[in-house]
Ligand code: UDP
């Protein structure tokens with residue numbers, strides 16, 4: 001049995017049967033080459049393909065350094081990472097995507113900065129290989145995040161990152177759900193750094209993020225770290241009220257001094273519909289916060305682990 005790991009590499013896996021063999025072939029040699037004890041924790045996030053069989057086989061081949069968490073259903077990338085964070089044994093933790101968009105060969109680059117004393121090393125993608133839509137959307141969200149939260153990050157979407165264990169422990173203790181791990185980690189770090197890393201196209205298959213899932217994730221990012229959306233909305237609502245009041249004054253004046261008039265009734269309809277829609281957005285926004293509050297208050301477990309493949313029990317566990 002190898003010594004307690006220094007490094008834990010965390011990989012969420014959802015329907016990656018075509019990528020896993022290549023990932024194994026590239027990741028393990030890099031880690032073997034580090035000359036420090038490590039472990040790799042894969043979370044099978046309810047895959048419906050052969051991913052779990054492949055992970056099982058990998059665990060059988062390299063039981064000393066491979067652990068597999070098997071979810072009973074799909075709970076999303078960030079929950080998959082959280083489940084692994086709860087079980088890591090290393091002093092340093094690296095997260096990585098399974099589709100080889102994050103080259104495993106870049107891990108030593110992150111570790112150099114960890115060795116230099118940083119407790120958080122965020123990767124940013126030097127030459128991004130994603131669709132134009134994804135790249136543009138992420139620029140917009142980056143901008144919103146910069147203005148609404150105090151999180152400084154060049155590239156929030158890059159999951160190739162390294163953390164010192166205290167940052168991970170803080171994330172686990174926070175019991176965060178619906179969260180955006182890189183941002184949460186940043187808020188707990190004391191000495192963050194960033195480094196440019198390579199980025200490749202997905203080795204095989206298509207992104208698991210639909211447009212809907214992306215919108216949800218970004219809502220998590222903004223609402224999880226800031227009340228700015230509510231505050232901006234309140235300011236906007238205030239401006240609308242002032243405008244409406246002015247309109248009422250003008251209309252009352254015309255009614256009193258010019259008599260009854262029906263012109264402009266459709267303009268009024270327009271204004272009313274617009275204000276109604278603004279109110280509806282506001283209700284939805286409040287709902288986003290209330291829903292998240294409800295989930296935290298309910299304190300139900302956020303995912304269910306069906307099985308954990310590991311060759312030894314956690315210390316004390
Ligand atoms: N993933 C996951 N659960 C999900 C969706 C994705 O564990 O519900 C994993 C996926 O297997 C991959 C990583 O999260 O390792 C990133 O997913 P993907 O490549 O689909 O996202 P993108 O690169 O398009 O942002």
Ligand code: MG
Pocket residue numbers: 097099101202207
């Ligand atoms: Mg990907």
